[in-house]
Amino acid sequence: MKRLVLPLLLTLVAALVAACGAEATATPTGAPAPTATTAPEPTATPEPTPTPTLAPPAIAAACTPEDGGTVYEVSEFVLEDGSFELRMGAEAYWGYEAEARVSSTEGGIILKVSPNDVIRIGTVRSSSSRSTQPHSLTIAALGIDIALAPGESKDGVEIAICELGSYAIDDNTDRGRHGLAEIISKERKEAGGGPVVYELDNWVVEDGNFELRMGTEPYWGYEAEARPTSKIGDGITMTANVGDTLRFARLRQSGSRSTKLHHFTIEGLGIDIPLGDVSVEPFEIVLTIEGTFVIDDSTDPGEHGKAVLIVGPALATGTVYEVDAFVVEDGNFEMRMLEGYWGYQMEGRPSTRAADLLITAKVGDTIKFGVIRQSGSRSTKAHHFTIEALGIDMNLDETFGTGGARVEFVEIKLDTAGTFVIDDSTDPGEHGKATIVVTE
Numbered sequence: 001m002k003r004l005v006l007p008l009l010l011t012l013v014a015a016l017v018a019a020c021g022a023e024a025t026a027t028p029t030g031a032p033a034p035t036a037t038t039a040p041e042p043t044a045t046p047e048p049t050p051t052p053t054l055a056p057p058a059i060a061a062a063c064t065p066e067d068g069g070t071v072y073e074v075s076e077f078v079l080e081d082g083s084f085e086l087r088m089g090a091e092a093y094w095g096y097e098a099e100a101r102v103s104s105t106e107g108g109i110i111l112k113v114s115p116n117d118v119i120r121i122g123t124v125r126s127s128s129s130r131s132t133q134p135h136s137l138t139i140a141a142l143g144i145d146i147a148l149a150p151g152e153s154k155d156g157v158e159i160a161i162c163e164l165g166s167y168a169i170d171d172n173t174d175r176g177r178h179g180l181a182e183i184i185s186k187e188r189k190e191a192g193g194g195p196v197v198y199e200l201d202n203w204v205v206e207d208g209n210f211e212l213r214m215g216t217e218p219y220w221g222y223e224a225e226a227r228p229t230s231k232i233g234d235g236i237t238m239t240a241n242v243g244d245t246l247r248f249a250r251l252r253q254s255g256s257r258s259t260k261l262h263h264f265t266i267e268g269l270g271i272d273i274p275l276g277d278v279s280v281e282p283f284e285i286v287l288t289i290e291g292t293f294v295i296d297d298s299t300d301p302g303e304h305g306k307a308v309l310i311v312g313p314a315l316a317t318g319t320v321y322e323v324d325a326f327v328v329e330d331g332n333f334e335m336r337m338l339e340g341y342w343g344y345q346m347e348g349r350p351s352t353r354a355a356d357l358l359i360t361a362k363v364g365d366t367i368k369f370g371v372i373r374q375s376g377s378r379s380t381k382a383h384h385f386t387i388e389a390l391g392i393d394m395n396l397d398e399t400f401g402t403g404g405a406r407v408e409f410v411e412i413k414l415d416t417a418g419t420f421v422i423d424d425s426t427d428p429g430e431h432g433k434a435t436i437v438v439t440e
Contacts, residue, residue: 056172062143063162069116070340075099077157079135079148079171080127084109084181089122093347108180109169115185118160125153138172139183141165145172161185164218186218195243195315203283205262205275205297206254210307212236215249235306236295242314245286252279265298266309272298287311318364318414325371328385328396328424329378333357333434338370352432357422359436365414367436372396373406386425387436389418393425414438 075089084104092098094111102109111119126135128151136147139159146154161167161183169181202213210230218224220238230236240246253262253275264273268291273280295307325336334351337344342359344350350357359367374383374396382397385407394407414436422434 056175057138057140059138059140059145060143063160065116065118065160065162067116069114069118069161070345071118071120072111072113072345073120073122075122077121077124077137078127079125079137080130081132081135081174082177082179083130084169084171084178086181091345091347092349093345095347098349104169104179104181106179109182110180111183113161113183113185114187115161115163117185118158119183121157121159123153123155124148124157126150134173136172138170138175139167140170141167142183147173159183195245196240197245197247198238198240200246200248202250202252203248203264204252204254205264205304206257207259207262208303208305209257210236210295210304211254212238212307230295230305230307232305235308237306237308237310239310239312240287241312242287242290244311245284246309248280248283250279250281251275251283253277261299263298265296265301266293267296267298268293318362318366320366320368321359321361322368323370325373326369326385327373327375328383328431329375330380330383331430331432332378333422333431352434356432357434359434361414361436361438363414363417363438363440365438367412367414369410369412371406371408372410382426384425386423386428387412387420388423388425389420412436 072093073089073091074086074093076085076087078085078087082105086096086102086104086109088096088098088100088102090098092100096102113119124137124146126148131150134147134149136145137157138145142159142161144157144159146157148154164185164187167183167185169178169183170176171178198219199215199217200212200219201215202211204211204213208231212222212228214222214224214226214228216224218226222228228236238246251264251273255277261274261276264275265271266285269285269289271285290311290313293309293311295309296302297304321341322338323335323341324338325334327334327336332351332353334349334353335344335357337346337348337350340346340348361367372385372394382395384396385394386392390412392412394410396407417438417440420436420438422436423429424431
């Protein structure tokens, strides 16, 4: 019996060992099956949005001016990195001295002309020492676009102006980066001519604001069809003279921009018009007195920004010729022009040293000199301004030696026809020939 127990016991032990080994290698039933990891798709880098560039302006065809305009002759117009330079020639225009160098980045270049004028430039060039790239002289609306590499130049450039407007001088290769340079074409100033009727579109009153709607004509620095307002910039300023008329097609109150009744008020002229749903068509102001008159709203005075009407004295019925200065010096007379009269250019300086001076006018006309003076640097003695036939003999030596004496705001009213010699009674006939010829 003992022999049978031992083998049986060994068999049971072996079976238990096998069972334990099988359990140790089995995967636990509660453990999750491993999940394969998928590599992420590479994200594409977005392309940068290109910076928009302004298309260069279309170059208009150059116009052909009519006869009768002024030709302004200058020496050079220089293109360089970040700047333009205007080099004046032998004549003085636009408030710049002869031979001056005017920079677009130091005060700017402003050329004031009128329709049918021509600006004639001796040479347009690109500076070789101050240019790192090509440049161009571009005035798109006037048909000018001259491209030049550093050191290149073009001679005999003419810029014709045929219409009113403002024309920016630019560089198509580097637009808007050359400072201030502009041609401004305005109506040629007519001296005298009698009362003016200013034709305007609307004057609109609204909460806290006035709006002037210009008509088809430009006045006071506002372009045709412009809409200056009293609350933007310097407000609204209108200038006129006694005898002139402001004619508005309509005086009204805005319905959409008003929450109360408004008035149109110019206290100094006795005007106070209630508006509301009522408009005045047309509306005229005939100017009968001088002064500075505030345009306001009597329902809330001072709440509408700045609007001013400035009325000067009535103009003479004849032509009024305004001249900057008449300068007397040893052996010479020099006249400094403001406008272009008698064949002399605007801002010109004709003198008897170069040619005879001739002023022509009609009975009833007036010559206004801003100043008649003696040159201190070009005089070795005292001088007079003399027109014997008109009873004029001005002594100009009061401050001689310290810059010359001066008599400001001299008006010569021409009441009779004749030929009148301008001279110096201290040394008659020694200053060249200067004459005023007055006809009926």
